[in-house]
Amino acid sequence: MSVLTVKNVFYRYEGTKKNVLKGVNASFEPGKVHTIVGKSGSGKSTLLSLISGLDVCTDGAIMHNDQDLKKLDRDEYRAKGIGVVFQSFNLLTNATAIENIVLSMNINGSPEKDKKAYAYALLEKVGIDRETADRKILRLSGGEQQRVGIARAISHNPDIIIADEPTGNLDSTTEEAILDIFTSLAHQEGKCVIIVTHSKKVTTIADVIYGMSEGKLAQMKQK
Amino acid sequence: MYILQNALKNLVRNKGRNLMIGAIIFFIILTTVVSLIINNTSSAVIEDYKERFASEVYITPDMQKVMEEAQKNSSDGRVMVKKPEIPSEQLLQFASSEYLKESLATGSVAANTSEIEAIDQDDSNSSGAGTTSIVGGGGMMKGPGMNGNYKLMGDSWEEFNEGLRSLESGRLPEANGEAVISGELRDRNNINLGDAITFTANMSVEPPSDLNSDNVQEGDKVTVEGMEYTVSLSGMGTVRLQREVSYPLTVVGVYNDMTDEYANDNMPKSAGFNRRNEVLTTLDTLIDQRQANETGVNVNVTYYLKSPDMLEPFEAEVREKGLSELFNVNTDTASYEKVVKPVEGLKSISITFMVVVIILGSIILLLLASISIRERKYEIGVLRAMGMKKAKVALGLWFEILTITCFCLVIGLGVGTVAAQPVSDMLLQNQAEAASQADSGGNMMMGPGGMQLGGAQLGGAQTSAMPLSEMKISLDLVTISEIIAISILLASFAGLVSISKITKYEPIKILMERN
Numbered sequence: 001m002s003v004l005t006v007k008n009v010f011y012r013y014e015g016t017k018k019n020v021l022k023g024v025n026a027s028f029e030p031g032k033v034h035t036i037v038g039k040s041g042s043g044k045s046t047l048l049s050l051i052s053g054l055d056v057c058t059d060g061a062i063m064h065n066d067q068d069l070k071k072l073d074r075d076e077y078r079a080k081g082i083g084v085v086f087q088s089f090n091l092l093t094n095a096t097a098i099e100n101i102v103l104s105m106n107i108n109g110s111p112e113k114d115k116k117a118y119a120y121a122l123l124e125k126v127g128i129d130r131e132t133a134d135r136k137i138l139r140l141s142g143g144e145q146q147r148v149g150i151a152r153a154i155s156h157n158p159d160i161i162i163a164d165e166p167t168g169n170l171d172s173t174t175e176e177a178i179l180d181i182f183t184s185l186a187h188q189e190g191k192c193v194i195i196v197t198h199s200k201k202v203t204t205i206a207d208v209i210y211g212m213s214e215g216k217l218a219q220m221k222q223k
Numbered sequence: 224m225y226i227l228q229n230a231l232k233n234l235v236r237n238k239g240r241n242l243m244i245g246a247i248i249f250f251i252i253l254t255t256v257v258s259l260i261i262n263n264t265s266s267a268v269i270e271d272y273k274e275r276f277a278s279e280v281y282i283t284p285d286m287q288k289v290m291e292e293a294q295k296n297s298s299d300g301r302v303m304v305k306k307p308e309i310p311s312e313q314l315l316q317f318a319s320s321e322y323l324k325e326s327l328a329t330g331s332v333a334a335n336t337s338e339i340e341a342i343d344q345d346d347s348n349s350s351g352a353g354t355t356s357i358v359g360g361g362g363m364m365k366g367p368g369m370n371g372n373y374k375l376m377g378d379s380w381e382e383f384n385e386g387l388r389s390l391e392s393g394r395l396p397e398a399n400g401e402a403v404i405s406g407e408l409r410d411r412n413n414i415n416l417g418d419a420i421t422f423t424a425n426m427s428v429e430p431p432s433d434l435n436s437d438n439v440q441e442g443d444k445v446t447v448e449g450m451e452y453t454v455s456l457s458g459m460g461t462v463r464l465q466r467e468v469s470y471p472l473t474v475v476g477v478y479n480d481m482t483d484e485y486a487n488d489n490m491p492k493s494a495g496f497n498r499r500n501e502v503l504t505t506l507d508t509l510i511d512q513r514q515a516n517e518t519g520v521n522v523n524v525t526y527y528l529k530s531p532d533m534l535e536p537f538e539a540e541v542r543e544k545g546l547s548e549l550f551n552v553n554t555d556t557a558s559y560e561k562v563v564k565p566v567e568g569l570k571s572i573s574i575t576f577m578v579v580v581i582i583l584g585s586i587i588l589l590l591l592a593s594i595s596i597r598e599r600k601y602e603i604g605v606l607r608a609m610g611m612k613k614a615k616v617a618l619g620l621w622f623e624i625l626t627i628t629c630f631c632l633v634i635g636l637g638v639g640t641v642a643a644q645p646v647s648d649m650l651l652q653n654q655a656e657a658a659s660q661a662d663s664g665g666n667m668m669m670g671p672g673g674m675q676l677g678g679a680q681l682g683g684a685q686t687s688a689m690p691l692s693e694m695k696i697s698l699d700l701v702t703i704s705e706i707i708a709i710s711i712l713l714a715s716f717a718g719l720v721s722i723s724k725i726t727k728y729e730p731i732k733i734l735m736e737r738n
């Protein structure tokens with residue numbers, strides 16, 4: 001019973017000859033934390049960009065609830081179906097943290113009445129206080145930006161949360177706090193959580209671990 | 224809604240860039256405002272002057288040709304210059320030209336009646352309506368009064384338009400045979416509406432060439448083209464053929480007259496000149512009694528061309544219809560050119576200027592827009608990655624540029640309106656100077672005014688028109704909407720550049736490029 005199924009996916013960047021993904025198979029389930037580990041450059045971020053609907057695979061298929069992402073309205077899918085924490089954050093650097101979250105909620109059609117209050121609370125939850133929330137992204141540290149990115153990814157309560165190195169810039173205390181959030185999202189709220197990571201700590205919370213190597217994915221652990 | 228909000232926030236977030244775009248748009252709008260205001264105002268001025276100077280046709284005798292003609296014809300060395308006349312039948316024919324916007328035909332006939340008494344009745348005239356009175360020895364020739372105490376005026380309503388005359392009672396003539404008279408005439412003679420008065424007048428015809436003072440006598444009857452005429456001989460032995468016609472007129476109205484009784488103080492106080500004795504009827508009423516070959520109804524037709532450049536075809540047409548070479552056909556082009564040339568120059572300068580600025584501005588705007596879109600690519604990638612649709616991203620960008628434009632529009636309209644007047648004054652002055660220099664350069668003789676010697680009352684052209692040195696600038700609704708249209712077009716144009724750029728990119732590509 002998977003919410004997201006990756007079927008024999010190949011991917012080659014436009015203008016290059018080499019396949020980055022060479023027949024990836026995986027299935028992601030609700031209520032579980034999945035992690036993907038692997039050497040730098042092995043194709044993890046690439047796979048996430050396909051799962052996130054930012055691009056489509058060269059060959060094979062990615063199914064969301066049995067629907068091919070290729071045929072789906074991927075804008076809608078990105079807006080409502082998933083939340084993504086990007087490796088390089090991808091926040092609006094000229095806007096404040098709170099503006100970033102509220103804008104995202106607007107785009108995603110969040111039903112929340114008081115979006116601003118909700119966004120402040122959410123930021124509080126990932127360890128961003130009000131004063132920091134009102135600062136422009138440019139004036140935030142890497143770790144703070146990362147937490148804003150996480151808050152944004154979950155602000156519209158998506159069923160799938162995808163995170164690329166979400167704790168890469170965090171100290172271990174904050175890392176733990178963030179991981180708690182991910183675990184409770186999966187275990188309490190039944191979300192499907194997919195995390196790419198190099199961190200040992202992250203893998204300890206994983207229900208399923210995939211290993212990425214040379215464009216191929218292998219399942220390493222199933223709880 | 225949030226798209227608009229975000230767009231407004233973006234304006235503040237990227238102050239520097241937006242100020243630059245704003246400055247360019249402002250400059251374009253300002254130029255457009257000033258140019259359009261000047262252009263529209265000068266168009267109005269040109270139209271006005273076209274109407275006033277260049278559309279009225281003057282058909283005037285060319286006195287030089289008249290003299291030459293007279294010299295050619297004189298057999299005994301005595302040159303007799305006779306002012307040429309255009310047969311009234313021809314004047315009326317000319318009016319049917321398709322080149323004319325309109326033509327105003329009026330006519331007058333000197334008339335008499337024994338049924339009523341005229342104001343300042345001149346009894347030397349009272350019998351004058353009769354066939355013999357004209358004879359009077361040489362001394363009697365004192366103008367229209369010589370053979371009539373009244374003047375029957377055909378379709379002569381100008382004074383009513385000018386407010387000098389107004390209907391006091393009754394109505395204006397609607398059918399032939401109806402007439403209005405002055406209040407004074409009514410009072411003197413106790414005339415009531417509906418009364419009929421019969422006037423008499425004389426029609427004359429050119430005597431056949433075989434008729435001369437040797438073979439006819441005063442009072443002889445002669446038949447020309449089926450009509451019987453009475454012969455009268457002038458002191459110099461010229462033969463005149465005349466017949467009497469009658470005009471039975473029904474009084475349908477009375478007018479109040481504020482014109483001077485006599486056109487000037489030098490006029491003899493004679494009923495024929497007194498304007499209170501003018502009986503107003505239709506031109507057709509007067510003409511109906513007249514044969515085509517006869518004179519006696521003094522017809523005056525003013526022609527107005529549809530546009531000044533139709534003078535040539537109109538002249539060709541009237542020549543075709545038989546206008547003698549002795550006449551010149553002109554409009555008051557000299558005055559027109561003198562006044563309008565600077566305005567036309569101003570108009571073309573302002574339009575050229577505007578076009579140049581709009582093109583240059585658009586190019587700069589285009590560059591700026593494509594630079595800024597590069598800067599904003601990342602932002603657009605983020606929005607797209609968050610799931611914002613292309614159309615919404617585009618709308619946001621368009622909102623931004625539109626807001627800047629609206630802002631510039633308001634300020635531009637304000638500053639432009641204030642600036643238009645001094646700019647126009649300055650340009651116009653330069654143009655007027657250029658025009659007056661060109662004028663003194665040579666074509667002084669072009670105007671009808673310069674040519675004509677005697678026909679002052681025929682061609683009332685004044686070349687004394689001053690070139691415009693001032694033009695009242697005004698901003699009308701049309702101009703405002705033109706400016707708004709241009710601005711929105713401009714904003715959309717800039718927006719379109721952005722939009723076409725973003726639709727080219729997939730979010731992943733934009734984000735990848737940066738990472």
Ligand SMILES: Nc1ncnc2c1ncn2[C@@H]1O[C@H](COP(=O)(O)OP(=O)(O)OP(=O)(O)O)[C@@H](O)[C@H]1O
Binds near residue numbers: 013
């Ligand atoms: N836009 C691109 N165009 C061409 N090749 C790319 C592009 N982005 C990534 N690659 C290549 O694809 C391969 C996989 O990159 P990817 O970013 O998926 O690696 P990764 O596993 O996420 O690495 P890391 O752990 O360092 O984040 C790399 O060899 C990389 O050079």
Ligand SMILES: [Mg+2]
Binds near residue numbers: 044045046
């Ligand atoms: Mg990566």
